[in-house]
Every structure is written in structure tokens, then in C-alpha cells.
Amino acid sequence: MEQIIATVSQLNGFIKKTFEANPVFSDIWIKGEISNFKKHYSGHIYLTLKDEGGVLKAVMFKSSAYSLSFTPSDGMKVIARGRVSVYEASGAYQLYISEMLPDGVGELYIAYEKLKKKLEAEGLFDEEHKKPIPKYPSSVGVVTASTGAAVRDIINVMTRRYPYAEIIVYPAQVQGAGAAESIVKGIEYFNREKICDTIIVGRGGGSIEDLWAFNEEMVAYAIYNSEIPIVSAVGHEVDFTISDFVADLRAPTPSAAAELAVPSQTELMRKIEDLEYAIKTLLVSNLKNKKLKLNSVKLISPQDIIENYFLRLDASTKEIINGMEKVISINKEKYVGILSRLDALSPLKVLKRGFSVAVDENENVIKSVAELDEKKNFVLRLFDGERNCRVINKKEIGE
Amino acid sequence: MTKNFEASMKELEEIAEKLSCGEISLDESIKLFEDGMKLSKSCQKILEDAEKKVNILLEKDGEMKKQSFESEE
Numbered sequence: 001m002e003q004i005i006a007t008v009s010q011l012n013g014f015i016k017k018t019f020e021a022n023p024v025f026s027d028i029w030i031k032g033e034i035s036n037f038k039k040h041y042s043g044h045i046y047l048t049l050k051d052e053g054g055v056l057k058a059v060m061f062k063s064s065a066y067s068l069s070f071t072p073s074d075g076m077k078v079i080a081r082g083r084v085s086v087y088e089a090s091g092a093y094q095l096y097i098s099e100m101l102p103d104g105v106g107e108l109y110i111a112y113e114k115l116k117k118k119l120e121a122e123g124l125f126d127e128e129h130k131k132p133i134p135k136y137p138s139s140v141g142v143v144t145a146s147t148g149a150a151v152r153d154i155i156n157v158m159t160r161r162y163p164y165a166e167i168i169v170y171p172a173q174v175q176g177a178g179a180a181e182s183i184v185k186g187i188e189y190f191n192r193e194k195i196c197d198t199i200i201v202g203r204g205g206g207s208i209e210d211l212w213a214f215n216e217e218m219v220a221y222a223i224y225n226s227e228i229p230i231v232s233a234v235g236h237e238v239d240f241t242i243s244d245f246v247a248d249l250r251a252p253t254p255s256a257a258a259e260l261a262v263p264s265q266t267e268l269m270r271k272i273e274d275l276e277y278a279i280k281t282l283l284v285s286n287l288k289n290k291k292l293k294l295n296s297v298k299l300i301s302p303q304d305i306i307e308n309y310f311l312r313l314d315a316s317t318k319e320i321i322n323g324m325e326k327v328i329s330i331n332k333e334k335y336v337g338i339l340s341r342l343d344a345l346s347p348l349k350v351l352k353r354g355f356s357v358a359v360d361e362n363e364n365v366i367k368s369v370a371e372l373d374e375k376k377n378f379v380l381r382l383f384d385g386e387r388n389c390r391v392i393n394k395k396e397i398g399e
Numbered sequence: 400m401t402k403n404f405e406a407s408m409k410e411l412e413e414i415a416e417k418l419s420c421g422e423i424s425l426d427e428s429i430k431l432f433e434d435g436m437k438l439s440k441s442c443q444k445i446l447e448d449a450e451k452k453v454n455i456l457l458e459k460d461g462e463m464k465k466q467s468f469e470s471e472e
Contacts (some may be wrong), residue, residue, distance in 0.1 A: 062404075134405075135405065136404055144437045155453055164404070164445065164449030164451040166452050166453075166454065167453045168456060169453070169454065169455040170463075189463060193463075240412050265449075267407075267445055268446060270444055271408075272411070272442050272446075275414075275435070275439060276436065278415045278434070279411075279418055279432055279439070280430070281416065283418065283429070283432040286418065286425075287424070290425050
């Protein structure tokens with residue numbers, strides 16, 4: 001078999017690929033003690049994790065180091081999560097840390113993360129499953145310890161804000177062995193008896209161990225299966241438990257849960273007053289609108305009608321008179337014109353100029369000598385009178 | 400009683416909405432107005448007359464019994 005000669009880079013590259021192909025190395029939790037802790041000015045953290053048997057180089061980049069909830073230092077026992085890969089330039093494998101926790105808390109945290117992932121996959125956190133919290137509950141069930149700040153805060157806030165809702169406390173054990181079972185019993189009790197509209201499940205602040213019951217799977221399922229909407233209120237604002245994710249509403253603290261569960265009396269009073277005011281003004285504006293509509297269809301009074309007719313009559317009369325006058329004056333002009341033309345054509349005028357007209361006994365005008373036989377009588381008309389005449393002979397003039 | 404309160408609040412809101420949409424008869428708007436005023440008064444009365452009721456459940460002979468809750472300060 002032929003021997004292959006590889007370069008250093010090729011080998012390191014190959015080893016890196018081998019590491020990255022292994023799913024175990026892609027997301028792993030490592031327990032160890034910090035040594036050689038160094039925070040680079042760039043914000044990246046370089047350290048070594050060790051135990052009795054060995055050491056592991058590790059780096060936490062700025063983006064992950066930013067979310068550290070504690071300040072790591074040499075000698076501290078921690079649990080780190082990350083992926084294992086090879087830094088080719090130095091030929092060394094190392095842990096690329098994404099999360100790091102002080103040991104002790106670490107194991108619980110891992111359990112929490114695991115359960116969270118599992119329940120999320122099972123659909124327990126689905127938004128569609130979440131029920132709306134009743135606006136005006138008549139009764140609120142509270143599953144919490146009967147002593148301590150949480151129950152007192154809830155009662156104080158609720159009675160101050162909304163005194164007409166009944167508060168029913170189910171005294172539950174909220175920490176230690178049997179706590180989860182006790183909380184589940186409380187939720188189931190309210191669901192069975194149906195004596196409240198909303199349930200608040202929670203407790204006051206404490207260590208992660210103290211809050212642990214709210215990270216138990218059975219509590220998560222009891223919340224999920226509750227037909228009554230649930231507000232979860234565990235610990236302080238910074239504490240997130242599985243219950244918070246499953247609940248229909250997460251309240252940062254027990255007091256906040258009480259505020260979210262019931263409306264404020266003062267705000268309600270104001271709301272009622274606002275609605276009352278709105279109804280009053282709306283009625284007034286509706287009435288005004290109706291009145292306006294009514295006015296627009298109002299009938300005209302008889303007096304108005306008569307006055308209107310008078311006006312129209314006056315106008316027509318004037319028009320008629322004007323028209324008549326116009327007709328008269330036009331005709332007058334015409335008449336004068338005709339008269340003058342008649343005058344010009346008058347035969348009298350012609351006769352005046354020395355002409356005369358001859359007519360027979362029948363008053364027919366004689367237009368030709370042929371009509372004038374010898375001895376024929378005719379009348380010769382001149383401008384100032386007429387004379388009876390007789391034709392002497394038919395001799396032509398100039399013959 | 401508080402169930403009534405929720406229903407009354409809802410009705411009150413609906414009346415305001417109906418009145419605001421305009422297209423209703425004169426009779427209807429006056430009726431809505433009267434109903435609204437009644438509801439508003441009854442809601443206010445419920446709020447004013449409310450009494451605190453805080454109970455705790457205690458187990459007695461295997462049964463849960465309601466009992467007035469005395470907060471220990």
C-alpha cells in the first residue's frame with residue numbers, strides 16, 4: 001500500500017472535520033474547574049477546564065460571554081456547554097463555550113433545559129393552546145403557600161383593585177419533597193369543583209432549588225390540562241420556570257399576577273362613566289341629526305306659496321306689457337313705411353306731374369289706341385278733375 | 400352577581416357601539432339610551448356595594464371546606 005504524505009494543514013483540517021462530524025461534540029456539557037482564566041480586551045474569554053485526570057482548553061467568545069450570569073475566576077467549579085472543535089493554527093482541540101454556570105446549579109439547570117426542550121416539542125408552550133384570562137372574574141383560585149409574602153401580596157392587591165371577586169386560597173406546599181404533587185392537587189381541585197374563573201399558581205422568590213417544583217413535568221401538565229385559565233407567578237421577575245411557559249399568562253411576581261387577574265375598580269368606574277358619557281352624547285347627536293333631517297323635509301307655508309305666486313304674477317304682467325309695447329312700436333314703424341311708399345306710388349302724384357289717364361265708361365283704363373274707335377266716349381282724368389271726351393277720328397299723329 | 404357584572408359591561412359597550420353607528424330610529428336610540436343608563440347605574444352599584452371575600456380551603460375529614468382567610472401579618 002502506497003504511503004500518503006500529507007501536510008500539517010491537511011491533517012489538522014481532516015481532524016477538524018472528524019470532530020465536527022461527530023454529533024457528541026456538537027453540543028456537550030462539561031464539568032470542571034477553571035484555571036488560566038484570561039479575559040482578552042476584545043471581550044473573548046480564554047480558560048482551561050480541569051479535573052484530577054486532565055485539562056481541556058476552552059474559549060468563550062464575546063457574544064456568549066456577554067450573557068454570563070456570574071463572574072468566572074480561577075478555581076471555580078463550573079458546568080460549561082458548547083461544542084468541541086479543532087483550532088487548526090495551533091493544532092489543538094478545544095471547547096467553544098456557549099453557556100457556563102457555577103456547578104451545583106448546573107445540574108438542575110441542565111434538567112430544566114432538557115425538560116423545557118421536551119415539553120416545547122410536545123406542544124405545551126403553544127400559543128394556540130393558551131386561554132384568555134377572564135376580564136371580570138367572579139372568583140379567583142390561588143394555589144400557593146398559605147403563609148408567606150406571596151399569598152399576602154396577592155390578597156392585598158386583589159382586594160384593593162377588585163373587591164367583588166372572591167379569593168379562594170388552596171394552601172399548597174410549594175417547595176421540598178411533595179411540593180409538585182401538592183400544586184397539582186390544587187390545580188385539579190379547582191378544575192374539579194369549578195369554583196373559580198381564574199387560577200393563580202405561584203410562590204415568592206427563592207433559590208433555583210426552592211422554585212424547583214414549578215419546573216416539574218407533572219406541574220407543567222396539570223397547568224396544560226387545566227380548563228380554567230392559569231396565571232403563573234413564580235419568584236421574581238428574573239426567574240423563569242417551566243410553569244411560566246406553560247401557563248396561559250406569565251406574571252413576573254405574585255403581586256403582578258393579582259394585577260393581571262383582576263381589573264382595577266378605579267379604572268372600571270372610569271370606564272363605566274366614559275361609556276355613560278358616550279351614550280349621552282351619542283343620543284344628543286342622534287337627536288340633532290334627526291332634527292336636521294326633519295327640517296330638510298319641512299313643508300312651505302301657504303303664505304309663502306301666495307307670496308310666491310304674486311311675485312310670479314307681477315313678473316309675467318310686466319313681461320306681457322313690455323311685449324305688447326314692443327309689438328305696437330314695431331307695427332307703427334311698419335305702417336309709417338307702408339304709408340310713405342303708398343304715397344309715392346299714388347297715381348295722383350303722377351297726374352300732378354302732368355300725366356292723365358283715360359278710362360272707358362266701365363272705369364277700365366284705356367291702354368291702347370286700338371280701344372279708341374271714332375266717336376268713342378271716354379273720360380280723361382287729370383290731377384284736379386275729369387272731363388268727358390270723344391274721339392274725333394282715328395288719324396294718327398304725324399300722318 | 401359578578402357574572403351579571405360582566406354581561407352588563409358587555410351590554411353597555413354594545414349599546415355605545417350601536418348608538419355610534421347612527422343608522423337607528425329615534426325610538427330605538429332613546430330605548431338604547433335608557434337601557435344604557437340603567438346598566439351603567441347597576442354596574443356602578445355592583446362596584447360600590449362589593450364586599451371583600453377571602454376564603455381559604457381547609458381539609459376536614461378528607462373534604463375541602465371553605466373558611467374565612469385571616470391573613471397573619
